[in-house]
Amino acid sequence: MDINKLEEIIKGHKKFVITTHANPDGDAIGSVIGFYHLLKSYGKEGKIISHSPLPEYLLFADTGNLLEWYSPGKHDEFISQAGVVVCLDFNNISRIHSMEQAVRASSAMKICIDHHQLPEDVFEWIYSDTLASSTCELVYRVIKAMNPNAFNKDAVQALYLGLVTDTGSFRFDRTTPEVHRMAADLIELGADMMLVTRNIYETGTLGRMKAIGEMITTMQIYGDKSEIAVIHITRDMLNRYGMSPEDTEGFEQYMMMINTVKVGVKIVDLKEGFKSSLRSKGAAEVHLIARKFGGGGHKNAAGIPKLFTPVDSFITEIVGEIKKYLSESKNEENQ
Known part of the structure; x- marks a missing residue:
């Protein structure tokens, strides 16, 4: 991480677009809010613009109503005039969907902080660590190194949210001692642990439970x-x-509770087509399987964007790919 270069970029520009992937999760919203407050601590103008609105269960994190739902008429001029576009929790511009054209057309410098694999070659500055638990972990490191005064209550609350959600409440294998120390530091700085717990795990409706x-x-x-x-x-x-x-x-976790299951596939119907997410245990690398269907992600958690093939055909195909992968992995272990 070239922190001096990042500080030079921030000091050298006035307007910043801060964005994240479509359908933002806790890590996405946590990282954009955290970085927004870093920019604010330098006296810079930043706008958080997203292809998607926040899901209802994450609204509590955006206390300042900072996230703006992208509208070409409202935002394209700002995007074209910005000096820097900050891409957080994604590393391919296609992940911002409706914003892609405006961002690619902008002459703004593109920078990226992310923990996914295979970044697109469009960024003039990138901080990528695929071993990190979350993008919020990386943003925490950046703020700690550049200006700890940016750790105000809203920033630490958002960053703590990202740590909790992307580690599965500190259960996943990227949950290092350093991550636990970060969480403790954020709580000491004012993050409300129970606020996150209530909103993430205790606000389900009766319909959701059924x-x-x-x-x-x-x-x-x-x-x-x-x-x-x-x-x-x-x-x-x-x-x-x-x-x-x-x-x-979070529905994926119920598959992974079964002791024999190594890979789980969740399919969710959309208005048109469907999307899918994959989870795995141990050494099974589901991002390799997701890539075969136009998706990607991490070793134990990956996603596949909208598809329009018949669901039954997709299930047959992806189960076949998983069986093949598990068989080949077993053969490699036995060699």
Whole structure:
């Protein structure tokens, strides 16, 4: 991380666009809010602009109503005039969907802080660490190195949210001692641990709980040793239980509670097509499988963007790819 170069970039420009991937999660919103307050501590003008609005369960984190839902008429001029576009928690411009054209057309310098693999070659400054637990971990390091005074209450609350959500409440294997120390530091600086807990884990509706029950009973298991689980949240289920696709966040964990399951696949119907997310345990690298379907992500958590193929065909194809991957991985271990 060339912190001196980043400080030079910040000091040398006035207007900054701060953005993150479509359908932002806790790490996305935490990192953009944290970086916004870093820019503010330098007296800079920053706008957080996103392709997607915040899901309802994350609204509590944006106490200043900083995130603006992208509208070409409202934002394209600012994007074209900005000196820097800051890309957080994604490393390919296509991940910002409707904003992509405006960002690519802008002469603004593009910089990136992210923990995903295979960054696009468009960034003039990048801080990428694929071993990090979250982008919030990286933004925390940046603020700590550049200006700890930027750790105000809103910033530390947002960064703590990102640490919690992207580590699965400190359960995933990238949860290092350093991450625990960061969390403790953020709490000491004013992050409200229980506020995050209540909003992330204790605000589910009765409809959501009923949907989880139906999802579990309709879960499909594949493989000679029941190593693969697939759940499909249909449009009918979403309508019956009054849910949006974003309300299925976290459903993956129920597949991974099964002791034999190594890889889980969640499929969620959209208004048109569907999207999918993958989870795994141990050495299984699901980002390799996701890439075959136009997606990507991390070793144990990956996503596949909107697809329009028949769901049954997709299940057959992806289960086949997972079986092949697990078989090849087992053969390599035995060599």
